[in-house]
Amino acid sequence: ALEMQLTPMLVLLRSTLDQLQEKDTAQIFAEPVDVKEVPDYLEFISQPMDFSTMRSKLENHAYRSVADLEADFNLMVSNCLLYNNKDTVFHRAALRLRDLGGAILRHAQRQATNTG
Numbered sequence: 001a002l003e004m005q006l007t008p009m010l011v012l013l014r015s016t017l018d019q020l021q022e023k024d025t026a027q028i029f030a031e032p033v034d035v036k037e038v039p040d041y042l043e044f045i046s047q048p049m050d051f052s053t054m055r056s057k058l059e060n061h062a063y064r065s066v067a068d069l070e071a072d073f074n075l076m077v078s079n080c081l082l083y084n085n086k087d088t089v090f091h092r093a094a095l096r097l098r099d100l101g102g103a104i105l106r107h108a109q110r111q112a113t114n115t116g
């Protein structure tokens with residue numbers, strides 16, 4: 001539809017990021033993991049990622065496509081699955097976010113494709 005032609009990628013990416021972050025109801029992905037609280041975190045995780053960092057990157061035009069946003073989302077989820085044992089709230093939250101996020105990202109990709 002015409003309005004989609006006029007909707008820039010940035011608007012679609014912002015909306016997608018908002019929808020993804022809504023699923024993080026415990027807000028455990030909202031900010032970078034605090035290495036003062038989790039001192040060994042960087043021994044296991046070489047590239048930390050969180051929603052606030054993703055939002056900064058988005059506003060600084062670091063994402064050119066839904067796939068670019070999806071890559072950082074998957075990095076954030078993978079970090080959590082790697083660092084936290086399977087019997088933790090964090091690990092379970094990452095699995096849930098991954099599944100709920102998948103549907104959101106597939107819909108966003110369809111919208112991006114439909115706008116040509």
Ligand SMILES: CCOC(=O)c1ccc2c(c1)NC(=O)[C@@H](C)N2
Pocket residue numbers: 028029033034037038079080083084090
């Ligand atoms: C105040 C203590 O906070 C944490 O220990 C903590 C807080 C947030 C966390 C986290 C740990 N671990 C994680 O893997 C990511 C997903 N979130």
